[in-house]
Amino acid sequence: MTLRRLTPLAALTALAALAACSSKAPVPQDSGAPVNAVRVPLPENEALPPAPSGDTKPIWAGSPGGDSVRFGQPGGAPALSLACRQGVIVVTRHVVAEVGAQALFALQGSKRIVRLAVDATAVPGARGYLWQGSLPAGDPAAEVFDGPFVGTLPDAGKISVPGSPLVRALLAHCATHPATGAKPAGPGAVE
Template identity: 75%
Template sequence: MTMRRCISLLALSILAACSQQAPAPQDSGTPLNAVRVPLPESQPLPTAPAGNDKPVWAGAPGGDSVRFGTPGAGPDLSLSCRQGVLVVTRHVPAEVGAQALFALQGRKRIVRLAVDATSVPGSPGYLWQGSLPAGDPAAEVFEGPFIGTLPDAGKISVPGSDLVRALIRRCGARPATGATPAAPQAQE
């Protein structure tokens, strides 16, 4: 009986050991079944601007365009004049063939500017770009502070600037010719 009793106690202790719960895994902050994907080495990672530099408007040589962004970094938004047409570029990557409405909310009006994924010389890939005649009342949204929202590009808060007002005034003084950029017009 003692032998049977020893075997029974041994079997019970083995079962008791098997029925204990496994220790909970340590939370590493990553989701279960996460897969690491290496980033392409050909493109550097974006870096935060150094110091407390705030984005500002800056004019380009020639006076036909202005850019809004952090000094020393690429622009976040640019406006340029081409033959009496104001071309608006949101410097955020866009998929080839994509179209969207760039919602612009100013003090006096709200404008929904149709934008397309456009290949811009000097920029890798495609960026969001749209246009409207400089004399269009919708262009007033750019003359003061405004907030712009674009799908998958987030929100941008832009202050008003004399540089922008001067560009729109000069651009509106030029007659729009038949050869306008092939970007869609603004919708109000």
């Protein structure tokens, strides 16, 4: 009978001794990478755009026909572009988007705050899908582009854009060409 009482006591003593002697597992070092990061190899045969020098600032540039303007580093890919297509302003944020993704592009200008619905869209000449939305040129929400504005898009970060006479000229030009069958900004842009 005494053997049965000592056995559980001996087991507890052994467990306590093991717990006191054991060391903690080593903590893995933080590599600085996101926890679920996935490496995607870049194509080796495709040249990367030239890296901008530290003193160059992004600027607005216009197309020869005046139907589009783009904002970005000189000689590099645009970060944002606006185009007039039959009286509709097409806004493209040049950041890769997942197929089928939808979001609201929050735009804060000096005259308006607008949330523009954007979708992942295949854009000719661009790899993958980019964020793109549109609104009629005569829509009051288009005034957000009339001066400097800040845009925020999920997974694309924040972009600060200065005002430009090129943008104002595009808006004026596009407003004179009424949209054929364009829908009001209701679902596309919310103020």
